[in-house]
Amino acid sequence: MLLVPVACIDPYEVDIEEGEQLLTVEGIVTTQPGPHRIRLTKSDTYGSVFEGLIRPVTGATVIIRDDLGEVIFLEENAEERGAYYTPSGFSAVIGRSYSLQIQTQDGKVYTSLPEKVEDVPQIKDLSVATLRIPVEGETNDRSGIQVIAEIDDPVEENNFYLWQNGPSVYVLETRPDLYTPRPSDTNPSRDPQPKPCCITCFRSEDIGNQSVFIAQDDNFNGLTTQIPVAFIEDDGLRFVNTYRIDIRQIGISQEAYRFLKLVKQQVEISGSVFDPPPATIRGNMINLENPEEVILGYFIVGAEDTKRLYIDKNDLTFAQNVAIIPDDCREVEGAQLDPPADWNP
Amino acid sequence: MRNLLSIGIIAMLLLGWGCTEEEDGLTSVATEEALFVSGEKIRLLGRLISNQAMNADDHGFYLSSSESFTSPIKVSLGVKDGPGRFIGEADGLEIGELYFVKAFASIGGQEIMGEVLEIQTLLPAIIDFSPSFAKAGDEIIITGKVLPEDTRVFFGDQEATVLENTFEAKIRVRVPPSTTEKNVPIRVQVRDLTLEFEDNFEYQSGKYFLVSEVPGGVRVYDNIFFQNSEGLYFGLGRQKNSELYPYIQRYSLQSETWEQLSFPGTLREKAFATEHFLGGGTIQLGRDEFLDDRTFWKINGSNFEKLPNLPFSSNASVAFELKGNLYLLGGEAEMARRVARYNPITLSWDMLMDAPFEISNERPFFIYRDHVYMIDPEGVLWEIDPDSNSWQEKSFYPGNTGSANGYGMALVLGDKAYVGLYRRSQDMWELDMNTLSWKPKNSMGGLPQSVTVGHYVRDGKIYILREPEVQIPGVINIEMYRFDPDGI
Numbered sequence: 021m022l023l024v025p026v027a028c029i030d031p032y033e034v035d036i037e038e039g040e041q042l043l044t045v046e047g048i049v050t051t052q053p054g055p056h057r058i059r060l061t062k063s064d065t066y067g068s069v070f071e072g073l074i075r076p077v078t079g080a081t082v083i084i085r086d087d088l089g090e091v092i093f094l095e096e097n098a099e100e101r102g103a104y105y106t107p108s109g110f111s112a113v114i115g116r117s118y119s120l121q122i123q124t125q126d127g128k129v130y131t132s133l134p135e136k137v138e139d140v141p142q143i144k145d146l147s148v149a150t151l152r153i154p155v156e157g158e159t160n161d162r163s164g165i166q167v168i169a170e171i172d173d174p175v176e177e178n179n180f181y182l183w184q185n186g187p188s189v190y191v192l193e194t195r196p197d198l199y200t201p202r203p204s205d206t207n208p209s210r211d212p213q214p215k216p217c218c219i220t221c222f223r224s225e226d227i228g229n230q231s232v233f234i235a236q237d238d239n240f241n242g243l244t245t246q247i248p249v250a251f252i253e254d255d256g257l258r259f260v261n262t263y264r265i266d267i268r269q270i271g272i273s274q275e276a277y278r279f280l281k282l283v284k285q286q287v288e289i290s291g292s293v294f295d296p297p298p299a300t301i302r303g304n305m306i307n308l309e310n311p312e313e314v315i316l317g318y319f320i321v322g323a324e325d326t327k328r329l330y331i332d333k334n335d336l337t338f339a340q341n342v343a344i345i346p347d348d349c350r351e352v353e354g355a356q357l358d359p360p361a362d363w364n365p
Numbered sequence: 366m367r368n369l370l371s372i373g374i375i376a377m378l379l380l381g382w383g384c385t386e387e388e389d390g391l392t393s394v395a396t397e398e399a400l401f402v403s404g405e406k407i408r409l410l411g412r413l414i415s416n417q418a419m420n421a422d423d424h425g426f427y428l429s430s431s432e433s434f435t436s437p438i439k440v441s442l443g444v445k446d447g448p449g450r451f452i453g454e455a456d457g458l459e460i461g462e463l464y465f466v467k468a469f470a471s472i473g474g475q476e477i478m479g480e481v482l483e484i485q486t487l488l489p490a491i492i493d494f495s496p497s498f499a500k501a502g503d504e505i506i507i508t509g510k511v512l513p514e515d516t517r518v519f520f521g522d523q524e525a526t527v528l529e530n531t532f533e534a535k536i537r538v539r540v541p542p543s544t545t546e547k548n549v550p551i552r553v554q555v556r557d558l559t560l561e562f563e564d565n566f567e568y569q570s571g572k573y574f575l576v577s578e579v580p581g582g583v584r585v586y587d588n589i590f591f592q593n594s595e596g597l598y599f600g601l602g603r604q605k606n607s608e609l610y611p612y613i614q615r616y617s618l619q620s621e622t623w624e625q626l627s628f629p630g631t632l633r634e635k636a637f638a639t640e641h642f643l644g645g646g647t648i649q650l651g652r653d654e655f656l657d658d659r660t661f662w663k664i665n666g667s668n669f670e671k672l673p674n675l676p677f678s679s680n681a682s683v684a685f686e687l688k689g690n691l692y693l694l695g696g697e698a699e700m701a702r703r704v705a706r707y708n709p710i711t712l713s714w715d716m717l718m719d720a721p722f723e724i725s726n727e728r729p730f731f732i733y734r735d736h737v738y739m740i741d742p743e744g745v746l747w748e749i750d751p752d753s754n755s756w757q758e759k760s761f762y763p764g765n766t767g768s769a770n771g772y773g774m775a776l777v778l779g780d781k782a783y784v785g786l787y788r789r790s791q792d793m794w795e796l797d798m799n800t801l802s803w804k805p806k807n808s809m810g811g812l813p814q815s816v817t818v819g820h821y822v823r824d825g826k827i828y829i830l831r832e833p834e835v836q837i838p839g840v841i842n843i844e845m846y847r848f849d850p851d852g853i
Binding site: 083085087088089090091093119121131133134306308311312 | 399402403410450451452489511533534
């Protein structure tokens, strides 16, 4: 009788607060001609699994205002909800300060702190190094190309850098001779049915950034230096022939650098005891009615220099096994037969 | 003694340790940033910083145009519970003025100040307005910067109603009625500062003055009209009661009177007439039974001299004189694409290459610099040189050319052509012959079911004969209007 009540277990109900949906602002406006994109989303609860969806904030009125009072109206892209674009002719001006202002459909007004456009030196040169990354439990290493920029840092000012990948194009090689269609009622055969065309295409992709590439010139002020600015993973397709990428170098404010440094620390958490604790990183956006509201993201402005880099397969000291696509190369998303008009390796 | 000294030292140490010093909390105020600066408004961000829970009786900002903050503007935000950011806004400031601002918090009767920031209010500027051409009552957008809510807009001396001011950058206004001027400057007034655009705004213009009414209640259809030095003529054709009209009416601009002239030939409808020639047409004998009239006449002032008959029938043809020759284009049925040229010196007719589309006198046309311009049923403006058989599409008439319409008018005044007033249409358009751009003119007004039965240019002025359609009952005279394209 004594053991019976001991065996009863009362489930412990844990009251976990609902994850707050926070406005998230992502956008970089530079001195390059537009259109520049500002993306507005609402965050959602995150746990062991995603419990909600990251929803775009649509129907907002979004403007950028400079310190002389000139206003640029952004328009939401009908096919990319929550993405607001400046007019194509708009580019930021070095020395000017810009504020982002957002009025959401529910009447809330948000503004950024003014961000000044800082100048940026040119990318003097771009070089590449092959990087191998051992993967625990795998026999094959991951690998890819690390892009290294050489810059002459100006001595007279404190500079903060952000690098981003621009659009890229590479020569895609496939094997249409190995094409084997999926059996169907009309074509039940499981034999290869080679296609006469096409082996070589040019595939465009926007690979984004796998990490945050930033730097400040505390250690190299006024010196020529080389800094890793991008990593492009070898997926067995990209470096079979020639790969082209545009590297964007953006001069950002000290505050933007601090923000991105914190973001970098958070995204590069490896699970060790030395990792910084996860925390909400405040950006430069403020709710005019409630200045204490937490808004994620940062409105970044800066001068931009872009340099184009062609990477030949022979530039790699280690390459992944070539991935085989047994089909017409034109069937691959983003691939086309003709090279871009400005293809000049 | 030694024991006493030891006890004394220990006692002193214990005494020191026992004293706990109460440390006051640290509280400060920061004037962080100007979030928004306009011509007369500033939005400021401040922060109350403290290492402990505290309340402020009041907090906010001070603004002053003097560094010593004499007679400051106080932006009071009231009680604040605990530290944190706060935003304050001041308006009614002077434009283009330097202000000194600082945040404050009042805690326990003591005011704590933040550091002083210098902020210059901005100067308004205007950039553009669009459209640059509209009519009274339309809306236009003025773009600029630092244009506050109380910005006023004037078209000439007339103040416009401001409908919307978006972010001090876009002002939507309703165009006020104009007094007399077609082109007026747009002035934007911000407080005592007046800004004016370099380019004028253009009002949609066009005014119709009733000049005269044709006496006797006559209404004719499928008639002829022409003009010469003696006056403006219309006549023949079919009357409202289906009888053929036997006269030609002449209007004298000098005496402003109508005179009824007899025509020596047979009566007819759908004939053609130019300044010097008249002919063709048809007579309806019975149901679907017509007799074409091939008689051909030369017009000498108000007299008519018979010429050899036309070698072909001509019903509802377009007729014009060009480089001394008479041209007949199109007509009804099988004549629709025919192009004929008459040489008054050799008295001979030539048949030229056919037209690329069917033509009748329903099609408005005009002559400019020895070229004929005609609008086809689809609204395409053709430039025609019949001698070289050159037919080129030049523009597109933006008005209505629906199938029920036709009978539009077209005339040239200087480098502008005026096209419109199709049947049941009151629209008029101006075509700039240098740029081939179209601009709407004010509508004619009056009875919508009207048709144009004559149009003339004399002494730089356009005259239009307009009458109700045949099915409109009642005694309604044909009216003659003078059209002033620039009239407001």
